[in-house]
Amino acid sequence: MKKVLVLGAGTMGSGIAQVVAQAGFSVVLCDVEDRFVQRGVFLIEKNLARQVEKGKITAADKEAILGRIKTTTNMADGADVDLVIEAVIENLELKTNVFRELDRTIRKEAILASNTSALSISALAAATSRPEKVIGMHFFNPAPVMQLVEVVKGSATSEETFATIKAMVEKLGKTAVAVNEAPGFIVNRMLVPMINEAAYILMEGVASAEDIDTAMKLGANHPIGPLALADMIGIDVCLAVMETLYAEFSDAKYRPCPLLRKLVRAGYLGRKTGKGFYTY
Numbered sequence: 001m002k003k004v005l006v007l008g009a010g011t012m013g014s015g016i017a018q019v020v021a022q023a024g025f026s027v028v029l030c031d032v033e034d035r036f037v038q039r040g041v042f043l044i045e046k047n048l049a050r051q052v053e054k055g056k057i058t059a060a061d062k063e064a065i066l067g068r069i070k071t072t073t074n075m076a077d078g079a080d081v082d083l084v085i086e087a088v089i090e091n092l093e094l095k096t097n098v099f100r101e102l103d104r105t106i107r108k109e110a111i112l113a114s115n116t117s118a119l120s121i122s123a124l125a126a127a128t129s130r131p132e133k134v135i136g137m138h139f140f141n142p143a144p145v146m147q148l149v150e151v152v153k154g155s156a157t158s159e160e161t162f163a164t165i166k167a168m169v170e171k172l173g174k175t176a177v178a179v180n181e182a183p184g185f186i187v188n189r190m191l192v193p194m195i196n197e198a199a200y201i202l203m204e205g206v207a208s209a210e211d212i213d214t215a216m217k218l219g220a221n222h223p224i225g226p227l228a229l230a231d232m233i234g235i236d237v238c239l240a241v242m243e244t245l246y247a248e249f250s251d252a253k254y255r256p257c258p259l260l261r262k263l264v265r266a267g268y269l270g271r272k273t274g275k276g277f278y279t280y
């Protein structure tokens with residue numbers, strides 16, 4: 001494993017590209033428009049500059065890490081990679097099309113991994129001619145900080161692919177947990193319904209956003225409250241996860257809170273748009 005294509009340079013793609021380049025691998029970072037790629041690189045530069053200020057890495061390390069990241073808007077520039085980590089928006093139709101295109105474009109030996117939050121790896125695999133090489137590689141936000149990667153096996157994922165990705169996660173300095181595909185995997189099946197319930201508590205007027213978050217910080221020792229976390233994740237991503245859980249399990253306990261839908265329709269997606277439950 002030497003070279004990795006990270007597809008999507010948003011919140012997660014940029015963080016994942018940083019982690020992979022920081023571990024010494026060459027990265028091709030691709031998004032649909034150059035301004036999105038440049039925004040991703042800007043975030044990486046900012047994070048690395050903070051590490052230099054704190055004395056965790058040297059200025060030379062920063063330059064070397066940035067030097068390992070090539071940017072592009074053409075997926076074919078990553079045709080010779082060993083691994084693809086897909087981090088485009090959480091939409092099954094879009095991701096399925098992306099996997100079909102990746103399968104056509106990227107060399108046959110490469111593993112195709114998805115950072116999806118909740119969608120079916122088997123469905124993505126079925127869009128390719130190499131389902132045994134398709135796997136979930138689910139990082140957590142912020143990717144440079146969070147220790148966990150859920151490694152998700154779809155119906156056709158081979159043991160060889162799983163072992164390669166588990167070893168890769170360790171090379172990235174992270175901890176892998178093995179998951180047999182199921183909607184929302186482990187963390188999001190519990191975490192996002194908690195966020196959804198916090199949105200209901202707010203919508204029902206039970207408490208203010210600030211008090212809901214203070215309650216979970218001081219009453220349950222969470223590092224940040226659920227609504228601040230939703231703003232960090234992206235309210236669109238939270239809603240997409242709830243929609244998947246609700247549709248896949250056909251169980252009313254996963255009903256998405258209408259307030260999430262209202263915020264998403266207004267474009268109040270959280271930190272990435274400057275406004276969500278809070279204003280930034």
Ligand SMILES: CC(=O)CC(=O)SCCNC(=O)CCNC(=O)[C@H](O)C(C)(C)COP(=O)(O)OP(=O)(O)OC[C@H]1O[C@@H](n2cnc3c(N)ncnc32)[C@H](O)[C@@H]1OP(=O)(O)O
Nearest residue numbers: 047050116117139140141142144145188223224229233237
């Ligand atoms: C939706 C999905 O599919 C899955 C998901 O990701 S669900 C979301 C999972 N993530 C969480 O639950 C995060 C919960 N929150 C936290 O753990 C913490 O609030 C946090 C780590 C994000 C920030 O920690 P904090 O103590 O509140 O703030 P702060 O002191 O500023 O940051 C701690 C460290 O993280 C770094 N950091 C914070 N935000 C960062 C970011 N966006 N990118 C990179 N580094 C970041 C800081 O630089 C700091 O680093 P040092 O320890 O080297 O100084």
Ligand SMILES: NC(=O)C1=CN([C@@H]2O[C@H](COP(=O)(O)OP(=O)(O)OC[C@H]3O[C@@H](n4cnc5c(N)ncnc54)[C@H](O)[C@@H]3O)[C@@H](O)[C@H]2O)C=CC1
Nearest residue numbers: 008010011012013031032036087088089090116117141233
């Ligand atoms: N935000 C979070 O906390 C987490 C999100 N995820 C998952 O990671 C994926 C990405 O999420 P975010 O980074 O939050 O989204 P985002 O909205 O910040 O970024 C998505 C990026 O993908 C790009 N994109 C769209 N179509 C593309 C294509 N065909 N080719 C290349 N790039 C394309 C967009 O232009 C955008 O820059 C989603 O599947 C999400 O569920 C996983 C873990 C945590």
